[in-house]
Amino acid sequence: MTTIITVTNQKGGVGKTSTVLNLASQLAFSGRQVLIADFDPQGQCAIGLGLNPEPGAFNLMVNTGRDPREFIRATGRKGLSIIPGDRTTATAQIVINAENRPLDFIRGLLRPFREYQYIFIDTAPSVGGIQERAIFAADRVLIPSATEFFSTNGLGQVVNTLGQLAKQGWEGKLLGILPTFYDEVSSESKETMQELTRNFGEAVLPPVHRTTLLREAPAEGKVAHEMDPQHRATHEYHTLCQHVIKFS
Ligand SMILES: Nc1ncnc2c1ncn2[C@@H]1O[C@H](COP(=O)(O)OP(=O)(O)OP(=O)(O)O)[C@@H](O)[C@H]1O
Numbered sequence: 001m002t003t004i005i006t007v008t009n010q011k012g013g014v015g016k017t018s019t020v021l022n023l024a025s026q027l028a029f030s031g032r033q034v035l036i037a038d039f040d041p042q043g044q045c046a047i048g049l050g051l052n053p054e055p056g057a058f059n060l061m062v063n064t065g066r067d068p069r070e071f072i073r074a075t076g077r078k079g080l081s082i083i084p085g086d087r088t089t090a091t092a093q094i095v096i097n098a099e100n101r102p103l104d105f106i107r108g109l110l111r112p113f114r115e116y117q118y119i120f121i122d123t124a125p126s127v128g129g130i131q132e133r134a135i136f137a138a139d140r141v142l143i144p145s146a147t148e149f150f151s152t153n154g155l156g157q158v159v160n161t162l163g164q165l166a167k168q169g170w171e172g173k174l175l176g177i178l179p180t181f182y183d184e185v186s187s188e189s190k191e192t193m194q195e196l197t198r199n200f201g202e203a204v205l206p207p208v209h210r211t212t213l214l215r216e217a218p219a220e221g222k223v224a225h226e227m228d229p230q231h232r233a234t235h236e237y238h239t240l241c242q243h244v245i246k247f248s
Pocket residue numbers: 011012013014015016017018019040042044123124125180181182208209210211212214215216217218
């Protein structure tokens with residue numbers, strides 16, 4: 001059984017890619033077969049793992065006649081593979097919109113990859129086109145949200161999108177809202193956390209703190225547990241990992 005987890009938020013810089021990389025690599029490290037599909041034109045999933053961006057996502061979406069396995073790359077980590085993205089993904093987005101591909105388009109593209117226990121989809125900070133279809137592909141949706149003023153604006157809209165898609169036949173569920181960049185000494189963080197809990201209740205997961213380790217890791221092509229297995233960020237993503245295993 002494959003569980004597809006889409007990590008999304010229309011807001012930029014809230015920790016989507018960091019969450020995909022850390023969760024996927026910790027699940028692989030614990031013995032699961034995991035695939036990351038980078039559907040963001042920024043191509044940062046590859047970079048964060050020390051690889052080069054490539055038009056893997058573009059080829060998967062546009063060159064549908066080719067064997068989709070050609071687009072998978074090894075990451076040098078046991079159990080973890082990636083379909084990298086790069087700026088050509090933006091072209092694929094245009095094609096998808098112009099040709100009005102069906103809502104289950106991305107779900108269909110991922111069907112051949114059944115040997116993976118988890119497929120993570122990273123998305124760009126926007127709505128429509130790829131985003132909608134990436135959510136529709138998901139068994140579980142994870143929404144990182146920075147614990148900063150204004151960052152939670154529009155979160156209701158993302159959650160509403162899930163409701164709209166459910167009316168159109170989406171059968172997945174919300175895995176949770178992940179508060180990121182948490183800083184317990186800042187009143188901004190605390191107030192945002194309270195607001196999140198007020199609005200979304202039990203859907204709110206334990207937060208990931210703001211930390212230099214997570215800021216510096218992508219530049220080294222490493223994830224948190226490879227930088228420092230004892231670091232708080234490693235433990236926080238491990239907790240999230242356990243939640244994913246339990247609820248997927
Ligand atoms: N908890 C954290 N503490 C400190 N820095 C973080 C944390 N999480 C992520 N970062 C850093 O913040 C920046 C944005 O994070 P990331 O790329 O994961 O966000 P994103 O939502 O994927 O952004 P985009 O919308 O541009 O794709 C990156 O430089 C990342 O290394």
